[in-house]
Amino acid sequence: MKIYNTLSRCKEDLAPIAPPQVKIYSCGPTVYSFAHIGNMRTYVFMDLLRRTLKLNGFVPLHVMNITDVGHLTDDADDGEDKMVRGAREQKKTPWEIAQYYTDVFLQDIDSLNIDRPEIIPRATEHIEEMIAFVEGLVNNGYAYETSDGIYFDIEKFADYGKLSGLSLDDQLSGARVEVNPEKHHPSDFALWKKAPKEHIMQWPSPWGMGYPGWHIECSAMSRKYLGDFFDIHTGGVDHIPVHHENEIAQSEGLLGHPAVKYWMHGEFMLVNGGKMSKSLKNTYTLTELAQKGFSPLHFRYFCLNAHYRNKLNFTWDGMSAAKVSFERLLAGVMAHKGAAGSVPAGVIDDLRAQFLDAVNDDLNVPKALGIVWNMVRLPEKSDEVYRMLIACDAILGLDLDRQPAQQAETAHDPEIEARIQARQQAKKDKDFALADSIRDELKAKGIVLQDTPQGVKWHKE
RNA sequence: GGCGCCAUAGCCAAGCGGUAAGGCAGAGGUCUGCAAAACCUUCACCCCCGGUUCGAUUCCGGGUGGCGCCUCCA
Numbered sequence: 001m002k003i004y005n006t007l008s009r010c011k012e013d014l015a016p017i018a019p020p021q022v023k024i025y026s027c028g029p030t031v032y033s034f035a036h037i038g039n040m041r042t043y044v045f046m047d048l049l050r051r052t053l054k055l056n057g058f059v060p061l062h063v064m065n066i067t068d069v070g071h072l073t074d075d076a077d078d079g080e081d082k083m084v085r086g087a088r089e090q091k092k093t094p095w096e097i098a099q100y101y102t103d104v105f106l107q108d109i110d111s112l113n114i115d116r117p118e119i120i121p122r123a124t125e126h127i128e129e130m131i132a133f134v135e136g137l138v139n140n141g142y143a144y145e146t147s148d149g150i151y152f153d154i155e156k157f158a159d160y161g162k163l164s165g166l167s168l169d170d171q172l173s174g175a176r177v178e179v180n181p182e183k184h185h186p187s188d189f190a191l192w193k194k195a196p197k198e199h200i201m202q203w204p205s206p207w208g209m210g211y212p213g214w215h216i217e218c219s220a221m222s223r224k225y226l227g228d229f230f231d232i233h234t235g236g237v238d239h240i241p242v243h244h245e246n247e248i249a250q251s252e253g254l255l256g257h258p259a260v261k262y263w264m265h266g267e268f269m270l271v272n273g274g275k276m277s278k279s280l281k282n283t284y285t286l287t288e289l290a291q292k293g294f295s296p297l298h299f300r301y302f303c304l305n306a307h308y309r310n311k312l313n314f315t316w317d318g319m320s321a322a323k324v325s326f327e328r329l330l331a332g333v334m335a336h337k338g339a340a341g342s343v344p345a346g347v348i349d350d351l352r353a354q355f356l357d358a359v360n361d362d363l364n365v366p367k368a369l370g371i372v373w374n375m376v377r378l379p380e381k382s383d384e385v386y387r388m389l390i391a392c393d394a395i396l397g398l399d400l401d402r403q404p405a406q407q408a409e410t411a412h413d414p415e416i417e418a419r420i421q422a423r424q425q426a427k428k429d430k431d432f433a434l435a436d437s438i439r440d441e442l443k444a445k446g447i448v449l450q451d452t453p454q455g456v457k458w459h460k461e
Numbered sequence: 462g463g464c465g466c467c468a469u470a471g472c473c474a475a476g477c478g479g480u481a482a483g484g485c486a487g488a489g490g491u492c493u494g495c496a497a498a499a500c501c502u503u504c505a506c507c508c509c510c511g512g513u514u515c516g517a518u519u520c521c522g523g524g525u526g527g528c529g530c531c532u533c534c535a
Binding site: 029167268275276277283306309310311324379452 | 485499535
């Protein structure tokens, strides 16, 4: 299979370090508030990678962190810790906040059929490893101490910027001015912060009480679980310029060699053509989608319709289209289940091969989805096709073996059922004008009737 | 100001040199008393201008337009 490596800027054949195992690290959530659907898109991408690896016979050893400390509100290292701020705003302890949002997050990814990574470590449980990592950097000269923390000495690391293609000068030219005269270089970032006494989350360290910088957790935890050199590191594109550059600097500074073979990044989701972010407050959550009648799998299908390296514009119209399309797909799959028809083996093999080629080409899932539709639309309905579709679902994760969502047949409502009976009688009497007027009457109340071979069905609009 | 991505039908979206997957919407049809639902059929010469090539949506150069990053953010 081929994957796109951000570092080399091209598609490369995946050659794992120690096949069949593939070691992956994915930047996980900071659990200080609800994750939004833009976040979720990135985890769907992560999941598609996992599933494709498995389909190709690889065995993922996958780590995704939970950031429950140390993520400052700003990379200038002056901001408040996000966990602490979330706790203050919600009048709870940071640990309560973290536990609550971690639980919600894990439920969310479960509902999206995102396979849980094998290891999901929390930053607060790896403070020791982080301290050891920072000590290592201090000892070999890549880090220095100031009155408020330990900083990475960015100018000591010649390769800084190799992932993003930004030089330090580039980054500075338009960036905000920051004032911290103790720092050797404005882009030097905090590895460890010394905590004021009143700071809620703090741990003992060789530099007194304090808490870790954001970037160090990924370097420390990936090293602990995956070793000094692992296969794939994933995240959102926004991580490229700062977070992942800093990770590279830390890890290579300590190890003297790269820690990651392939870097993969998921593109952003847009809203109405523009950026989605917490700071713009134009984010939606899965809960909000549910309130509008969209299930997590509707959203997953929506994501599958675009390539992970392209921006995807979220609109409610687009979401509706995905919902309709997905429900029809499920119905189409069911039409093949147990069907007696037979499709030439050549046709089956060809479609199966097309599907595999698509997903193995840097996870071209939208293309693969088109091929799935071609499978469903085969005129001959056959259980062989059904089984092939279910096999494809190992990648898609759409529960294709599930019945389409029934247009909810609302439970008993004697009043409505009486009107429906009246309409049935009118139809029997060939009094279609009356029958239609009853239908219109119910429609005005938001009750939609459907005559089906199985009888009259109704649902609320 | 610097870095980068993208530009395909009403909308979403594949495509990586040989005359354009798929989905939604629309149109026509089958079915239905009529609808609805379902199913079938149908619907594009790919932003503009040059260049390379037998041949370009696909490669190169130049425009124009949109977006993202260089603050936190997936």
